[in-house]
Amino acid sequence: MVKPWQDTTLPAHARAADLLARMTNEEKTAQLSSVWIGADTEGADVAPGQHTFAARSAVLDALLPYGLGHLTRPFGTVPVEPAEGVARLADLQRTISGGNRFGLPAIAHEECLTGFTAWQATVFPTPLAWGATFDPALITDMALAIGVSMRAVGIHQGLAPVLDVVRDPRWGRTEEAIGEDPYLVGTIGTAYVQGLQSAGIVATLKHFAGYSASRAARNHAPASLGPRELADVILPPFEMALRDGGARSVMPAYNDIDGLPAHAHPALLTQLLREQWEFTGTVVSDYYGVSLLEEAHKIADGEGAAARLALAAGVDVELPAARCFSPTDALPEDLLDRAALRVLTQKCELGLLDPGWEPVTADGPVDLNPPHMRELAQRVAQESVVLLANDAGVLPLRDGLRIALVGPLADEQAAMLGCYTFPRHVGVHHPGLPTGIDVPTLAEALRTELPDAAFVGDLAGADICLAVVGDRSGLFGRGSSGEGCDAEDLQLPYGQAEVLDSAMDSGVPVVIVVLSGRPYALGRWAGRAAAVVQAFFPGQEGGGAVAGVLSGRVDPSGRLPVAVPARPGGQPAPYLAPPLALHGFPSTVDPTPLYPFGHGLSYSAFAWDLPECDAPELPTDGDTTVRLTVRNTGDRAGTEVVQLYLHDPVGTVARPEVRLVGYARVPLDAGASAEVHATFPADLAAYTGADGRRVVEPGALELRIAASSAEVHHTVPLTLTGPVREVGHERRMRCEMRVK
Known part of the structure; x- marks a missing residue:
């Protein structure tokens, strides 16, 4: 029964x-x-205190x-x-x-x-x-x-x-x-x-x-x-x-x-x-x-x-x-x-109490790295690469160049893999163990991407230099990034600053490629580098993704999820800071980032028409829709990322100067356009006041339609009307963004 x-x-x-x-x-x-x-067991060392606590933990037979x-x-x-x-x-x-x-x-x-x-x-x-x-x-x-x-x-x-x-x-x-x-x-x-x-x-x-x-x-x-x-x-x-x-x-x-x-x-x-x-x-x-x-x-x-x-x-x-x-x-x-x-x-x-439950079994080989997953890994990697600067216009690279490839991470598999990947988390404890998957380094991927290029070892004979710097992931001190691998400052590790200095002094145009688990201070080379590309541990398909961006096969569409600092000091990130924390007040420290949150460039060009707002005046429990047309004015397909920020001029407590409240990727062919609709609920203006209540207050607001937290294309003034309204867990937490 x-x-x-x-x-x-x-x-x-x-x-x-x-x-x-x-x-x-x-x-x-x-x-x-x-x-x-x-x-x-030997080679199992993936958590702090693991062996200390394991000796005193209950075993299966006892339970x-x-x-x-x-x-x-x-x-x-x-x-x-x-x-x-x-x-x-x-x-x-x-x-x-x-x-x-x-x-x-x-x-x-x-x-x-x-x-x-x-x-x-x-x-x-x-x-x-x-x-x-x-x-x-x-x-x-x-x-x-x-x-x-x-x-x-x-x-x-x-x-x-x-x-x-x-x-x-x-x-x-x-x-x-x-x-x-x-x-x-x-x-x-x-x-x-x-x-x-x-x-x-x-x-x-x-x-x-x-x-x-x-x-x-x-x-x-x-x-x-x-x-x-x-x-x-x-x-x-x-x-x-x-x-x-x-x-x-x-x-x-x-x-x-x-x-x-x-x-x-x-x-x-x-x-x-x-x-x-x-x-x-x-x-x-x-x-x-x-x-x-x-x-x-x-x-x-x-x-x-x-x-x-x-x-x-x-x-x-x-x-x-x-x-x-x-x-x-x-x-x-x-x-x-x-x-x-x-x-x-x-x-x-989960079905574990159902009658007749049986464990999962396999009748034959098990493929944990099938083609569709590799394709997904490639797509995520490609969309995540951020072109930070291209002032000299040296990117994309043309095939046939003489390229000096320098830096300790140019031919380093670890530069692709985060600390919670199997090869860096477990595999490092098993010397001689095959990686189990194909992880091309950037050097390997570039040779495939640019088959007619000559990769030269002498800067003096090069048309361009790719300087590849960043991190090796690890745990608890076994890397420069990862769990337990905290940094005293944001200077590039492993003496890589000197590598960049030497490359800059050569007179050859230098493209800095950063493969890392955190942003590093790059202000020391601002204005000297011909271009800068950032990728955050882009995975097994990351080498090809970065190489594709460098060659122009892939149009860069990534945007910074964290600002890149100008200086290596450990100042807090300037994004989400109230006005007093920003530069301009009496202090010898300027926390302004070199590249702000949300920043990223494309090989194409875009124009943003003036926005239209359905209702610039709305109640504290209402919403309004803003429409904006984005045009690809370049000669190739590309993706713009429209970002919506909220600026609250006056609050009862110190507030961030701007904060993200919406975004949308807008892929466009050359010459094409699309309309972006953003429905902004007043609930997104809520914040925790001095009495600990989260409230939406009447008054002036400003929506900033931007390409980054610092690059504002248009502003839309809004006025909230009605009473102060307390909001809780049921509040609207999203700005609905639609691309038409």
């Missing part, structure tokens, strides 16, 4: 509640637990009689051939489901920040490159493909996207973030969530919250956040991805906010997330985040105390391995029931 928890006609919550009522406390606790098989909540990284811990990985995971799931009296399998989770982090899987560009595309639809397609590949091998949950808004690009995890603007991060991140979850994979929003605002940009450092910065800059991307994207899991951050660690923050994880935002999914700890309440934050006296703090705050699952959430340690039953019900509900939604 089918029991209610097995009845697929009942709602998931009801089925989970029925199962919960049949469980012992030990079985409930096991559903909050995880096991990381292989974490203590089998009770069940298991999560299985950690069955593909992403050590190299495994894909078909063999499917078979191993299926065997593990049979062991897990066969070991407990309800026959419950575990949720298998993996990293998927730059694609499925598994050997031989497609490597996509890093999230900072997603931001540079300004193309949510493409990111949805990418995430769908990633999700389909994961689901096909038995994975249920992906630990992505990262929705941290960059506040100081010295932070090593800048490459994992989407950008420095909350609207861009929110819209691109939501697109990723929608794609991943449409494939049946649970998306996990991280890191909630304030991780990127750490002091001096140091990993895990406290975040000095005021309530308005938290509310208006840090939190909106999470809110958008939950409300509009329907994300089903959230991961707290390692940092504390004003002394309270996120893993023990009831106001964040319960009052805001659950009660105000009505989130019903699971909160999974960052790796060892519960243990760190005891070991690092020093707010818990022992593992049990850490578990109780985390549970009370709203953490449901301890990842990557059970150490504090132990079936042998009595936990408060009301908190235990609350968390276990959420986990069981998610398992039900």
Whole structure:
């Protein structure tokens, strides 16, 4: 007889509640637990404190009689051939489901920040490159493909996207973030969530919250956040991805906010997330985040105390391995029931409670890098390359030139790959292991792109010099960018400034190509470089994408998701700054960037007609539509990116001078035109006032239609009328942009 928890006609919550009522406390606790098989083996070194904590974590055999909540990284811990990985995971799931009296399998989770982090899987560009595309639809397609590949091998949950808004690009995890603007991060991140979850994979929003605002940009450092910065800059991307994207899991951050660690923050994880935002999914700890309440934050006296703090705050699952959430340690039953019900509900939604459930198996070879995924990786890479400068008109390059290719990253595969790609995350611990995928370097791609060019080693004999600089990604000090690889300043690492100086002094025109995980200060060469191209770890197809932009085969259409500074000092990013933080007030430091947020050039040219506004006066609960015609006046096809910024002349608290509220990519053939419609809701003018309420106020506003945050083509004055209006979670968070 089918029991209610097995009845697929009942709602998931009801089925989970029925199962919960049949469980012992030990079985409930096991559903909050995880096991990381292989974490203590040689060559598995992918998380801070991994080996220290692994020795004290619960093992699978001890949990089998009770069940298991999560299985950690069955593909992403050590190299495994894909078909063999499917078979191993299926065997593990049979062991897990066969070991407990309800026959419950575990949720298998993996990293998927730059694609499925598994050997031989497609490597996509890093999230900072997603931001540079300004193309949510493409990111949805990418995430769908990633999700389909994961689901096909038995994975249920992906630990992505990262929705941290960059506040100081010295932070090593800048490459994992989407950008420095909350609207861009929110819209691109939501697109990723929608794609991943449409494939049946649970998306996990991280890191909630304030991780990127750490002091001096140091990993895990406290975040000095005021309530308005938290509310208006840090939190909106999470809110958008939950409300509009329907994300089903959230991961707290390692940092504390004003002394309270996120893993023990009831106001964040319960009052805001659950009660105000009505989130019903699971909160999974960052790796060892519960243990760190005891070991690092020093707010818990022992593992049990850490578990109780985390549970009370709203953490449901301890990842990557059970150490504090132990079936042998009595936990408060009301908190235990609350968390276990959420986990069981998610398992039900994933089909893991259905009668006759069987693990995924493979009948033959498993291809994690098929042609359609490589094509998607190529499209994302191509759209993400940013042409920063072309003052001398040397780009695009013509074939047949004598090209001096210099710089330590010109022929370096690592320059293409972010820190959460399998080759840089796991593969580096396995010397001699083949990459498993084809990752052409820029030098290799250029030789294919320009077959008649002569690549010369002597600058004196060259027509032009390509100086390739930037980062090698890594983790915890094994690179210049990546988790735990924070920078003291924004000077190019590895002595690359001297490489550029030497190239500039040669008298040969120099094109600077930056392949990096963060922006670096380039003001030292402003006006001296013939051209500058920026790509943010563009993935396995990145070499061809950058080479295509240099040759002109690809028209550059990427836009900066983070400003490029002029000077290497660690000043905060100037974008989203109030007037007092900008240049012009008494200070010897000029924070004006060399290239501002949203900047990017094309090989074509565009003209923007005067905009028309339906209603320049609108109520505080209304909206208005602005229309603008964009024309391609160049001699080749290209893509313009129309950006809409909001300027609020007077507020009750200091406000950013401008902030992004809408954008649209406008691809046009030579001589063609298109009309861009932007419907701006007054809700987008809301901000958190002095009393902590988010309000829309009557008064003057200005929409700035721009090619970047600093290059304004047109302004549209608006007037909001009516009463001050408080808005909450139901507010409109998007400007609808249509291209006709």
